[in-house]
Amino acid sequence: MPGCAAAAPDSRVRARVLIRPKQGILDAQGQTVERALPALGFEGVSNVRIGRLIELEVEDPARIREMCERLLANPLIEDYEVSLEER
Amino acid sequence: MPGCAAAAPDSRVRARVLIRPKQGILDAQGQTVERALPALGFEGVSNVRIGRLIELEVEDPARIREMCERLLANPLIEDYEVSLEER
Numbered sequence: 001m002p003g004c005a006a007a008a009p010d011s012r013v014r015a016r017v018l019i020r021p022k023q024g025i026l027d028a029q030g031q032t033v034e035r036a037l038p039a040l041g042f043e044g045v046s047n048v049r050i051g052r053l054i055e056l057e058v059e060d061p062a063r064i065r066e067m068c069e070r071l072l073a074n075p076l077i078e079d080y081e082v083s084l085e086e087r
Numbered sequence: 088m089p090g091c092a093a094a095a096p097d098s099r100v101r102a103r104v105l106i107r108p109k110q111g112i113l114d115a116q117g118q119t120v121e122r123a124l125p126a127l128g129f130e131g132v133s134n135v136r137i138g139r140l141i142e143l144e145v146e147d148p149a150r151i152r153e154m155c156e157r158l159l160a161n162p163l164i165e166d167y168e169v170s171l172e173e174r
Contacts, residue, residue: 012131012133018140019140020140020142030141033158033159034143036158037154040154040157040158042153042154043146044099044146044147045143045144045154046143047142047143047144048141048143049141049142050140050141050142051139051140051141051142052138052139052140053105053106053107053137053138053139054117054120054135054136054137055107055134055135055136055137055138056121056132056133056134056135056136057132057134058132059130059132060131066129067124067127067129067132070127071120071123071124071127071129072120
């Protein structure tokens with residue numbers, strides 16, 4: 001039946017995962033950028049934190065958190081935030 | 088005068104920059120993750136793209152695009168998207 005297959009490409013959900021270093025964890029990349037900005041003439045920048053943006057299409061969005069725990073993020077040192085966008 | 092100094096910490100704007108590999112540019116990290124997921128039991132995932140999330144506080148949000156062009160992103164191979172959040 002058209003439109004009924006769970007695995008049809010148009011049943012996929014586009015998801016975005018934002019991954020950030022946990023509060024209190026050293027963010028070496030962020031510190032490096034924060035120190036480099038004034039040398040380039042950009043003053044007045046603080047609290048630079050650098051994380052990852054992961055965008056993906058999934059058939060089963062309920063499993064994204066598990067993917068984060070097991071592969072996408074390092075839950076010891078990173079927090080993650082998942083948002084979904086129906087197609 | 089309290090609250091009037093342009094450089095007061097509470098005049099800072101929190102900004103988020105999302106940086107993505109441009110369409111058509113090889114995303115080696117994304118491909119690696121996409122290939123690793125089935126081996127961990129996660130089927131039905133496609134179009135994985137991995138970029139960076141940069142969060143920062145700035146006095147002058149008008150300069151963020153210039154920061155992206157010069158330091159935060161590589162405009163030859165990456166697109167960036169800036170969003171602001173007043174405090």
